[in-house]
Amino acid sequence: DIVMTQSPDSLAVSPGERATINCWSSKSLFYSSNNKNYLAWYQQKPGQPPRLLISWASTRESGVPDRFSGSGSGTDFTLTISSLQAEDVAVYYCQQYFDTPVFGGGTKVEIK
C-alpha cells in the first residue's frame, strides 16, 4: 500500500499568518496519461465529518475560500492557508486516490 506521511503533526499560527502543511507519498501520485496528481486535502473540525477542500492536488472545491491552496506533484505536496482565520482551526488530512485510498495521519492547526 502507498504510505502517506504528513508534517508537522500540529502547528500554531497567529491570525493572518501563513500555515503550511506538508504531505509525502511513498509512491508517485502523478499519472502521466492525464497529467494529474491523485491527491486530495480535507478539513475536519471537532465533531464533524471531513470536508473536501482540494482535489487533484490543486483544484479547490466550490465554496472553499481562496486562502486555501494546494501545490506539489509526484510524491511531495503542500496545503497552504495564506492568512489563517479563527474558523480554520481544524485537523487537515491528505489522501491519495491513485490506488486503494489512504489518508495521511493529519495535521492539527491551532491559533497562536
Added chain:
Amino acid sequence: QVQLQQSGPGLVKPSETLSLTCTVSGDSIRSGTSYWAWIRQPPGQGLEWIGNIYHTGTTYYNQSLNSRVTISVDPSNNQFSLRLRSVTAADTAVYYCARTLDFWTGFSDSWGQGTRVTVSS
C-alpha cells in the same frame, strides 16, 4: 445538494456484527456516476478507508478488513450498507459513509454525519 443520512446502533458486543445503513438523498445511486464508501476513524486517530460499492454491486475493500467486511447496495431505496463481522474493541470508531466521485479510488465530496460505534459487552 446530496445528503447522506446514517443509521444503526452505537453499541455492538464483541464477536458480533456491526451493521450500518446510509440513505442517500439529492443523488441517485442508480445513476452510476459515483461510488459509495465507508470510512472509519478510531477515537483520536486518523481516517481509514473501509471500502466502497458501485450501483451494480461491485465492491472494493481494504485488504486489512476484507475477510470481515461486506458492503451492499439497495438502489431501489437509494441506500447502501456496511456489515463488519466478529468485531473487537479495535473496531470502536466513528463510521462515516461518503460519496466517492468518478472511480472507486476517488476522493469523497459528501459525507454522512458519522456514527460513533463502541464495541463493548
